[in-house]
Amino acid sequence: MTGSPPLSPAARRFLAQCFPGDAAVTSPEETLVYGTDASRRFAPASAVVRPETLEQVRELLAFAQAERIPILPRGRATNTVGDCVPVTGGIVVSTARLNRILEIDARDFVAVVEPGVVTGDLQAALAKERLFYAPDPASVKFSTLGGNAATCAGGMRAVKYGVTRDHILGIEAVLPGGDLLVAGGRTHKNVVGLDLTRLLVGSEGTLAFFTKLTVKLLPLPVxxxxxxxxxxxxxxxxxxxxxxxxxxxxxxxxxxxxxxxxxxxxxxxxxxxxxxxxxxxxxxxxxxxxxxxxxxxxxxxxxxxxxxxxxxxxxxxxxxxxxxxxxxxxxPASFKAAPDKISDDVTVPRGRLREAAAGIAAIGREQRVRILVFGHIGDGNLHVNIMHDAAVADERDRALTARERVLMLCLGLRGTLSGEHGVGLSKLPFLDRQLDATHRTILSRIKAVFDPAGIMNPEKAY
Amino acid sequence: MTGSPPLSPAARRFLAQCFPGDAAVTSPEETLVYGTDASRRFAPASAVVRPETLEQVRELLAFAQAERIPILPRGRATNTVGDCVPVTGGIVVSTARLNRILEIDARDFVAVVEPGVVTGDLQAALAKERLFYAPDPASVKFSTLGGNAATCAGGMRAVKYGVTRDHILGIEAVLPGGDLLVAGGRTHKNVVGLDLTRLLVGSEGTLAFFTKLTVKLLPLPVxxxxxxxxxxxxxxxxxxxxxxxxxxxxxxxxxxxxxxxxxxxxxxxxxxxxxxxxxxxxxxxxxxxxxxxxxxxxxxxxxxxxxxxxxxxxxxxxxxxxxxxxxxxxxPASFKAAPDKISDDVTVPRGRLREAAAGIAAIGREQRVRILVFGHIGDGNLHVNIMHDAAVADERDRALTARERVLMLCLGLRGTLSGEHGVGLSKLPFLDRQLDATHRTILSRIKAVFDPAGIMNPEKAY
Incomplete structure (x- = not known):
């Protein structure tokens, strides 16, 4: 993570040609901010591009596959587990200019958006027509639909309405190599072929680059x-x-x-x-x-x-x-409670919440760290903020120990490492505790179906 | 479809040993009924087995892969598109004896069932505890949860509650070769790894044999x-x-x-x-x-x-x-309306229902066949029964022409060939009209990840 592999002169020429003006940047000063996300991890990007058209994305993914250059899809980088951090270097592909609401159809009860649309902006536009996109992640005012889909974002309304997966009807995506994949569509029911739409949802940028999303709408509750x-x-x-x-x-x-x-x-x-x-x-x-x-x-x-x-x-x-x-x-309160925090979003079967809460409190006492617990208990989904000061001797170590124990506690209660943030970088070391070798082999092979050269958001998620 | 490839003596010995007594049958008289489903298509099965344990399923799928024998998962065979018909011959694996409700957990809001449990039986058991499994396919009194999951069954309550996919939290399945895959779990939210649970849901028996399902429960509406x-x-x-x-x-x-x-x-x-x-x-x-x-x-x-x-x-x-x-x-009324019917479950964007209904009526007039239209219009999902008498000269041809035109009409309205029944055999000839070559290549390659020898429900679905 100490330096980004420099792009070849040919790659620089390609980027300058395909992304004219400020649509591509390669200087370390300008790319710096694209090296991190809400996980606060950092690795330098080799370049950042901001496509405006499908054709640019297709050309980029054709070139990147041929040249074996990593591609890092990026919305507003609110991801807390490091999914947007270019650990292998490579080209960060920002959705900042793919940000149009293409359609709101009050008769079909669908909206079609580009991936860079901020979820809250869509909700506001819908409310004017008394329509409703149900998923409501805490980051709704600044996270994007592309990012929400890539992580299968949850949020507070999931108890009644489910998560992002349940509200994405179709995804248009560019595959490594530049082919276009159209999964699902604008019908509310569809059982033709394997469910590629929901395979893409929650794939954390590892399979394809989303260029268009069709979401399901409901009548706005009165x-x-x-x-x-x-x-x-x-x-x-x-x-x-x-x-x-x-x-x-x-x-x-x-x-x-x-x-x-x-x-x-x-x-x-x-x-x-x-x-x-x-x-x-x-x-x-x-x-x-x-x-x-x-x-x-x-x-x-x-x-x-x-x-x-x-x-x-x-x-x-x-x-x-x-x-x-x-x-x-x-x-904001948790940022004031201590200089540093480790945030997790463990989820347990709903009936095990008592044990989870008691266990987490005991871990906090044992490791002498303050742990804030809150969350979407209708789904068994607990947010756990382990507060500490990394500058104090051994406090970071105790926080990390507490974190590992919290994760293992929840797995022991038949829970999952993540209910809504994903695995990214930060939970990858623990993945073997939840998924066995058979499962992980299947995941790797499905990844290879979409991305044989392994260029999409490498070394993340699974 | 004229005869089933006979099993080798070694295969017969294996079946007799692994499935003692009446758990395996191979005589044409006894296997006859297992050659068809609600599609009324028929092809003879080479054998039928009724496992009672996970171990039997694992041994069977190891043997079948080694010997390249097709495996046909089968619940109560209410499938209308031919998913249960052994067109290549092979071993029909009935879930009739994998029919236990293993758990109803009112605190976790989950039930764990074997695939052969009839969905209506689970609903009845849940209602006693004021719990609710929301999916409600029309076949609920005689179709199974395994079959519902394999086809992502819809039903009348989908407008508010979604389809089967939205209510399956975890699937334990045996892969061809005998390995066990545990996807998902008993948490209501889970975003660890690609979403294999929803990839299995709707896979029409082509990827793996389900042995255990964990479903999401809700409070029973008062x-x-x-x-x-x-x-x-x-x-x-x-x-x-x-x-x-x-x-x-x-x-x-x-x-x-x-x-x-x-x-x-x-x-x-x-x-x-x-x-x-x-x-x-x-x-x-x-x-x-x-x-x-x-x-x-x-x-x-x-x-x-x-x-x-x-x-x-x-x-x-x-x-x-x-x-x-x-x-x-x-x-029952539609069975009385004419000797024969062709049933479809096309789905269009909700705002295109008028055009769909008018177009279907026009096709009926043009082809001089009576077409019953009804369905779940909250989802844009129309059931289309094309009534005819196959014994009358050219009436079957006109019904088939009408059917193709209905399917193409709905695709032209940006609809889908199937909203809840699946593709099976009967819609496979039309699949190219909906899914392009890139999409179909991905489907085939994902199939090969799970089932490299192609033994799971071959020649179906995609």
Whole structure:
């Protein structure tokens, strides 16, 4: 990771010709920022290009395969596991100029977009037509649909609506070598051929470069409501969450904040919950106004037996917003809680959340690191931020030890290393603990079907 | 298709040893019924085995690969496109004795089943615990979860809940050669490695033999309600369907019956709609009792502007049942409408349904065949039954011509050859019209990754 393999003079000529003006950059100063992503890892890129047309992408992938130059697809680089980091050098291909919403079709209930469209921008454009793209990753305001598809992004609405995979109907992609692959289409159901669309979703840039996505739309829910409710302990909060499902409610979102996470938020903002609160649930429902009002009553009843120490219901967007703002403050709050953090997104079977939460707390005590736990517990998906100061002797080591133990704890509970971020670079060393040799052989061979020369985002994901 | 390649004496010995007693049968009388499926095509099987254990399946797939003997996975053979027909001969592997519900876990919200479990049996077992497996193919009372997964079965509840793919969390499968592949798991979110689970779903038996499925559960909706409403024309009914979505309602089911389909039902049962009815919608909603009551009021209002000639609302299961029974009568009714039928399940973008319905009606007139149209229009998924009498001179030819024109019409509307049945044998001749050479090459190479000797359900699907 100490230097990028320089491009040959022929490669430089090709790039200058195919990507005129500032569409290609090769100087270290200009490419520097393209060497990292939200994982904070860094490796220098050999070059960065910003295609505007399908033809440019095809020419690039033909050239790159012939010359065996790595190709690194890149959206807004919000990836937390290093998927955008050019560890082998190579050409970073930014989707920044492939950023058009090509179609919003209110009759077909589809939108067609280029991969560089920011997900939140699409959602805003859809809302004007009372349409709805359901996936809602936390990064929605600055991550792209191409990146969301490449990682099968999750987010808060997955409990009711599922993840990105469930909302991508078709993908147009360029294969290494330059061939065009059209997978899926604009029908809401399609069972012709193997499901290449969902094979591309979540492939972390290792198979092909996406040039167009067709996404499924739903009618925009007319109303939403939120209940925030705090309990003395995580166990009580999880028990309340069980009661919510037992009442037959399928919430849009069911979020947990653990004690450390609540304290981190309290350190940077005024919070409405009392000191006795050791865990909080943020629960949202949607539907018709009548349905939402009824669900809110049901939620209030279902969350009572576990013994809340505080609760607040919000039945208008204006009232809901400050509650969700508290949830969103977790990210900035965690940056203030310590100089460094290791973030993970482990997921366990829903019934094992208690054991996971207790185990993580024990690991934090044992390794003397503060661990913030929060997440999408409706899916068993916990975000674990291991806070530390890498400058303090052995604190980084203890944080890394804690991290490995958290991952192994969750696998031991029949969980998965990642629920929504992917494997990238940072979980690759642990992959053998989850996937056996047969599985990994199949993955490698499928990779070779798409990318025989191994140029697509090499040394990542699997 | 005229005779099955006989098994070698060694193969017979292997089967007798690995599948003692009546677990293996090889006589033509006993294997006869295993030569066909709901497609009514026939080819004789060389042998039929009914494994009870994973070990038997592994031994069988090791032997079959070594000996290059085709393997035909088979559930209850409700497949309508010939996926269960042993066109190359070979060993039919029935899941009849792999039929245990292994786990229903109300805390993890998962069930683990063997592939031979009938989907309706699982739903009934779940309902007792107020749990819910959402996919609901029309064949639910006699098709299996293994078969549903192999074809990515759809069904009426797909509008709100999606298809089988969206509800399978993990698959344990035996690869040709006998290796075990464990894809996915019991977490509701999982993005580790390429998505082999969804690659197996819909693979029509061509990649591996499923031995265990982990499915996602939801809380059982507390209440449901149904509105049935008839209009003079299909256009008016489709306009009402648009209005339903425009009102922000996401129904569980949104079914259309065309005029010919309604007449076929009327020929075998008393129907509540007037003669003036040329199309009907059956719309179901679910949720809390209050939500359902509110949605029913919204539905009634949303379906009014299109000018219904009849409508009936049902807010209790007892009142809903006779309405859905009318919808279910379509299948027996279509068998009575003519001696023979060709069934398809084309799907078009939702906004192209008008053109599809009008085009199909025109094809019926032109070819002088009666075409029943009905289906899951919330997904753009039309069932097209081309009724004819194969014994009448040239009627079969006209039916086949009509069928090809219907398929091409729907592809021309940017649709797909199949929304839920798969390709199997019967749509394979048309596959080139939908998938280009690049796409098909990828499919073949992925097949070879799983099944290098090409023994899994050969000559099917792609």
């Amino acid at each position: 109303a939403t409501a939120t209940l925030a409710v705090a309990y003395p302990t995580v166990d009580a909060a999880l028990s309340a969450a069980d009661d919510v499902f037992r009442a037959g409610i399928l919430p849009v979102a069911l979020e947990l904040l653990g004690r450390e996470a609540m304290q981190a938020v309290a350190a940077i903002a005024a919070v409405p919950w009392p000191d006795a609160a050791g865990a909080a649930l943020f629960i949202r429902v949607d539907g018709s106004p009548e349905a939402v009002a009824a669900d809110l009553r049901l939620l209030t009843a279902a969350t009572a037996p576990a013994g809340p120490v505080w609760s607040q219901a919000a039945a208008t967007p204006e009232a809901e917003e400050p509650l969700w703002e508290l949830r969103r403050l977790l990210n | 209440a449901t309600a149904t509105l049935a409403v008839a209009y003079p024309t299909v256009d008016a009914a489709l306009s009402a369907a648009d209005d339903v979505f425009r009102a922000g309602i996401l129904p569980v089911a949104l079914e259309l019956l065309g005029r010919e389909a309604m007449q076929a039902v009327a020929a075998i049962a008393a129907v509540p709609w007037p003669d003036a009815a040329g199309a009907a919608l059956f719309i179901r909603v679910d949720g809390s009792p209050e939500a359902v009551a509110a949605d029913l009021r919204l539905l009634t209002a949303a379906t009014a502007p299109a000018g219904p000639v009849w409508s009936q609302a049902a807010a209790t299961p007892e009142a809903e049942e006779p309405l859905w029974e009318l919808r279910r009568l379509l299948n």
